[in-house]
Amino acid sequence: MKKWLYVSTFALSLALVGCADQEEKGADKEIQKEEVAKQDEAADTSTVKKEEFQDGVDEEAFQKALASFPTTVPEKIVTTSVPLTEMLHLLEITPVGVPTSTNPIPSDFDSITKIGSPMSPDLEVISSLQTDLILGASSLQSSLDQALQGMNLPTAYLPTDSYDDLKLSFKVLGTYFDKEDKVNEILQNLVAKEKELEEQAQGxxxxxxxxxxxxxxxxxxxxxxxxxxxxxxxxxxxxxxxxxxxxxxxxxxxxxxxxxxxxxxxxxxxxxxxxxxxxxxxxxxxxxxxxxxxxxxxxxxxxxxxxxxxxxxxxxxxxxxxxxxxxxxxxx
The missing domain is CATH 3.40.50.1980 (Nitrogenase molybdenum iron protein domain)
Structure with missing residues (x-):
């Protein structure tokens, strides 16, 4: 009788262990499923995020342009370029000097000191503004650098000639001045328009x-x-x-x-x-x-x-x- 009881008890123990093992394996499978689901969700989220920021700006050119700016972010900026002046306005950055031009300057900058034409700015006016940075167009870099020789004024240049130049330069300025949200808003609108027009052109x-x-x-x-x-x-x-x-x-x-x-x-x-x-x-x-x-x-x-x-x-x-x-x- 004791032997039978011992065998029964042993069999019951095995059964309970087996059930526990099954439950543990089932739980493990559920955990694995949850982990896989989380990984898939994370991958999907990552993909969405990556797609959100595909602005078409050349990364190498962007990093090179960004690296040309001073390490310390300037407080007093003079810009000699109309397109770059417009970008500063969009980013809510007020320069101390803007170019004189027949092309439109944001009306909010009407009271700001005019420093002369982009091709031949008034160096005396620029010097009097005690600027921390002169921001100009890459196309005029050689002539402006020559004019500024001996003045020891920091400069940075950005391209403004083409559509891609505008996106690149706007992203550089927004990143440098910590205005990424505004940059992403505008660039994503442009990218959306590009895709819309591409769809219209299909076929x-x-x-x-x-x-x-x-x-x-x-x-x-x-x-x-x-x-x-x-x-x-x-x-x-x-x-x-x-x-x-x-x-x-x-x-x-x-x-x-x-x-x-x-x-x-x-x-x-x-x-x-x-x-x-x-x-x-x-x-x-x-x-x-x-x-x-x-x-x-x-x-x-x-x-x-x-x-x-x-x-x-x-x-x-x-x-x-x-x-x-x-x-x-x-x-x-």
């Missing part, structure tokens, strides 16, 4: 385009290095200055014989009486040279005059409008 053949700018004495074609050219390139259209004419300079003299052969479907003309030739002068150009009338753009009424205030000056504020306007012409 459509974008037209060949020629970009023309009026100077004081002639008209020139613009390649992809110009602001307008960078917008056209971003939208994926063919700029004949780059693809056919092989123009290496941002602005190149027009050769109508080559243009007639290239036969662009759309011609965008950037003309302003304040900055060179106006619309009337371009019409005179067409009338005096019959080659223009051979173009498909002329025959199909696809020659468009663009607003200089939107396309003649690089502007992070107007970038979304500029992209949308050009895209609308493509889809007409």
């Amino acid at each position: 459509k053949e974008l037209p060949s385009v020629m970009l023309v700018i009026g100077t004081s004495d002639s008209f020139m074609v613009m390649n992809d290095k110009s602001y307008l050219g960078s917008l056209v390139e971003r939208l994926g259209a063919d700029n004949i200055a780059k693809s056919v004419l092989k123009a290496e300079s941002t602005y190149s003299p027009m050769n109508l014989e080559d243009i007639v052969v290239a036969d662009p479907y759309i011609v965008f003309v950037l003309a302003s009486g304040d900055h060179g030739a106006n619309e009337d002068k371009f019409k005179q150009e067409i009338e005096k040279n019959s080659a223009w009338q051979q173009l498909s753009a002329y025959k199909n009424d696809k020659i468009y005059m663009l607003d200089y205030s939107i396309f003649g000056v690089t502007s992070i504020t107007n970038a979304e409008t500029a992209l949308t306007t050009i895209a609308d012409y493509f889809y007409k």
Whole structure:
């Protein structure tokens, strides 16, 4: 009887141990499932976060530009660039000096000291402002550095010539001055617009385009290095200055014989009486040279005059409008 009781007790113990093992294994499996679910959720969250901050800015160029700024964030900034002045305004950073320009400066900065034109600022005025940093456009760096020789004033330069330049420079300034939230807000709006326009373009053949700018004495074609050219390139259209004419300079003299052969479907003309030739002068150009009338753009009424205030000056504020306007012409 005792033997039977011992065997029964032993069997019961084994059964209980087995149940405990099963319960423990089941619990382990549940824990594993929870861990996997958490990892998947974290991965999904990470993916979303990564997608949220894909602003299209070249990381290497961004880090290089950011590294060119002083270690100590300056309190008194003078800017010699209109596009960079606009960016400072968006970031709620008030400089002590801004450029004098026919191009618009934020009205909130009307009372700020004017330091002269971007190409030849008044060095005496700049020096009197006791600035901690002169912020200028990369395109004018060599001339400004030469003018500032011997003045021992810190400088930083950012590119402002193209659409991608604007995004890069805005991100650099926002990061440097700890204004990432504002930068992300604006850049994400631009990225959203880019994606929207890309979706519109799917399945459509974008037209060949020629970009023309009026100077004081002639008209020139613009390649992809110009602001307008960078917008056209971003939208994926063919700029004949780059693809056919092989123009290496941002602005190149027009050769109508080559243009007639290239036969662009759309011609965008950037003309302003304040900055060179106006619309009337371009019409005179067409009338005096019959080659223009051979173009498909002329025959199909696809020659468009663009607003200089939107396309003649690089502007992070107007970038979304500029992209949308050009895209609308493509889809007409």
